[in-house]
Amino acid sequence: MQATTVSTPAVRSTDQVAKWFHILWPPVLTFLVAIALWEGAVWLFEIPIYLLPAPSQIMATFLERPWFLLGIGMVTFSNALMGSAIGCSLGVLVAIFCVRWTFVADGLLPLAVAASAVPIIALSPLMGIWLGSVSAASKIGVIAVMTFFPTLVSVYAGLISPRADALLLMRSYAAPQRDVFLKLRMPAALPFLFNALRVCATLSMIGAVVAEFFGGPRNALGVYIKTQAGILRTREAWSAIMVACLYGLIFYLVIVLIERWVMPWKQRHSGQ
Amino acid sequence: MDTPIIEFERVSKIYQGGAGPVTALHDVTLRIAAGEFIALIGPSGCGKSTLMRLIGDLEQPSNGTVRIKAKTPDQARRDRDYGIVFQSPVLYDWRTIRKNVELPLEIMGRPKDQRRQRAMELLKLVGLGDFGDAYPHQLSGGMQQRASIARALSFAPSILLMDEPFGALDEITRERLQLELLSIWWEAEPRPTVIFVTHSIPEAVFLADRVVVMSPRPGRVQRVVEVNLARPRAFETREDPQFFALVTEVRECLRATETAG
Numbered sequence: 001m002q003a004t005t006v007s008t009p010a011v012r013s014t015d016q017v018a019k020w021f022h023i024l025w026p027p028v029l030t031f032l033v034a035i036a037l038w039e040g041a042v043w044l045f046e047i048p049i050y051l052l053p054a055p056s057q058i059m060a061t062f063l064e065r066p067w068f069l070l071g072i073g074m075v076t077f078s079n080a081l082m083g084s085a086i087g088c089s090l091g092v093l094v095a096i097f098c099v100r101w102t103f104v105a106d107g108l109l110p111l112a113v114a115a116s117a118v119p120i121i122a123l124s125p126l127m128g129i130w131l132g133s134v135s136a137a138s139k140i141g142v143i144a145v146m147t148f149f150p151t152l153v154s155v156y157a158g159l160i161s162p163r164a165d166a167l168l169l170m171r172s173y174a175a176p177q178r179d180v181f182l183k184l185r186m187p188a189a190l191p192f193l194f195n196a197l198r199v200c201a202t203l204s205m206i207g208a209v210v211a212e213f214f215g216g217p218r219n220a221l222g223v224y225i226k227t228q229a230g231i232l233r234t235r236e237a238w239s240a241i242m243v244a245c246l247y248g249l250i251f252y253l254v255i256v257l258i259e260r261w262v263m264p265w266k267q268r269h270s271g272q
Numbered sequence: 273m274d275t276p277i278i279e280f281e282r283v284s285k286i287y288q289g290g291a292g293p294v295t296a297l298h299d300v301t302l303r304i305a306a307g308e309f310i311a312l313i314g315p316s317g318c319g320k321s322t323l324m325r326l327i328g329d330l331e332q333p334s335n336g337t338v339r340i341k342a343k344t345p346d347q348a349r350r351d352r353d354y355g356i357v358f359q360s361p362v363l364y365d366w367r368t369i370r371k372n373v374e375l376p377l378e379i380m381g382r383p384k385d386q387r388r389q390r391a392m393e394l395l396k397l398v399g400l401g402d403f404g405d406a407y408p409h410q411l412s413g414g415m416q417q418r419a420s421i422a423r424a425l426s427f428a429p430s431i432l433l434m435d436e437p438f439g440a441l442d443e444i445t446r447e448r449l450q451l452e453l454l455s456i457w458w459e460a461e462p463r464p465t466v467i468f469v470t471h472s473i474p475e476a477v478f479l480a481d482r483v484v485v486m487s488p489r490p491g492r493v494q495r496v497v498e499v500n501l502a503r504p505r506a507f508e509t510r511e512d513p514q515f516f517a518l519v520t521e522v523r524e525c526l527r528a529t530e531t532a533g
């Protein structure tokens with residue numbers, strides 16, 4: 001009966017490598033094929049560079065001044081990070097309030113669900129009026145609002161996810177409310193929280209770039225994309241878009257890494 | 273019988289459901305002595321779970337009184353008199369098996385090394401000594417249920433409430449766990465009082481000192497069958513002619529509830 005269901009660490013790590021290879025090769029291959037097709041199409045149909053540059057040209061443009069592009073990317077990314085930090089923390093906090101005082105939930109949650117389906121980015125010009133159109137504050141504000149609602153809805157769902165039996169168990173131990181929260185509701189909500197964070201990572205980077213289309217400092221990604229596209233310097237615009245993708249991807253991956261570290265029980269679970 | 277540990281005095285329970293009130297229990301009077309092993313059996317919907325929940329202060333009676341060690345069930349719950357095992361193991365996914373067993377002790381504020389030692393001791397007792405660091409999903413259903421029994425026993429409650437704990441297991445695992453449960457219960461010091469809900473007649477007879485046979489609509493206690501099989505019981509007990517006689521007696525009793533209902 002020993003060690004039949006619990007694999008040893010050595011077995012697990014080679015399993016993991018094989019598993020990751022298995023998961024990774026189809027999207028990597030698809031990506032490479034898509035890039036190759038794009039490259040081929042641009043050369044074959046002689047598409048003018050101001051309409052659509054080839055991937056190799058975009059890459060070359062990026063390599064001409066990588067530090068400049070990564071630098072302006074950083075300005076935009078730090079807005080995304082700041083905004084989602086504020087939005088997500090507030091979302092978690094309000095979700096906790098909603099569980100503690102259910103009447104708050106009854107009033108707020110239907111609205112929150114509706115709000116997470118609305119294009120909050122449309123608020124950008126208004127945020128510009130309130131907080132200054134060039135300021136980082138207006139961008140951070142939009143992103144905070146964007147990420148607040150999905151986090152609230154998801155974390156609340158997580159906090160109320162424990163089944164009746166799990167709660168009755170706590171009751172039978174005469175557990176104080178604090179323990180029911182810390183030892184049952186919170187850990188049960190973790191997978192929901194990370195689902196929300198992954199969505200917010202993507203959402204906030206999009207939000208940060210788009211918000212800058214409505215105005216921002218000259219050294220920001222959104223402003224750069226907009227001005228370069230405006231004067232038909234498409235290669236420059238595309239290389240900046242590539243940088244936006246890069247930051248978005250890194251943000252997402254960092255969240256995934258934290259998730260695996262915080263929830264070791266899920267990691268092994270997904271191997272089955 | 274000396275002073276009962278559990279006392280039901282004309283207890284009724286009426287649920288206010290969507291389709292009008294449902295009388296889940298009607299006029300139940302029952303006394304259970306400390307250290308007794310009681311099996312509750314009866315057709316689905318006859319109020320077995322309700323009876324168990326009334327003992328454990330998970331529901332309140334509509335009429336009559338329930339006394340636990342001469343206290344209210346609420347007081348008994350606050351005194352941590354109850355260990356509960358449900359049909360599903362209800363282990364917390366994010367805790368290792370050992371940490372799951374430690375959970376009640378953690379809530380009750382026991383020191384860390386004492387918790388750990390007690391958890392390991394209990395895991396050994398239920399045959400999971402090597403699985404303390406595994407997560408629940410890495411264990412089979414039977415092993416998970418063993419862990420949940422260890423968790424219920426961790427703080428040495430005086431009353432063990434078990435609602436169809438082996439209901440989801442296969443026959444072979446089930447019979448093995450019945451024996452293990454009996455030996456754990458028999459050797460525990462002090463020996464807890466067990467209320468064990470089941471749908472299986474042989475299981476009820478094999479485990480219990482008394483089998484409480486219930487009948488539905490409304491839920492009542494039909495009869496209480498004394499089981500005078502010697503303890504400690506063993507695998508061979510199931511082949512004893514007296515065992516068969518008792519199984520038959522309980523079965524007849526249940527059939528009578530069917531025709532009466």
Ligand SMILES: Nc1ncnc2c1ncn2[C@@H]1O[C@H](COP(=O)(O)OP(=O)(O)OP(=O)(O)O)[C@@H](O)[C@H]1O
Nearest residue numbers: 287288289294296315316317318319320321322323
């Ligand atoms: N929370 C509730 N609200 C309304 N009615 C309920 C509730 N719980 C139980 N009942 C009703 O009370 C009656 C007894 O239910 P109970 O769960 O105690 O039966 P049981 O003997 O445990 O059944 P089973 O063997 O199926 O588990 C049933 O008719 C059921 O529909």
Ligand SMILES: [Mg+2]
Nearest residue numbers: 320321322435
């Ligand atoms: Mg039941």
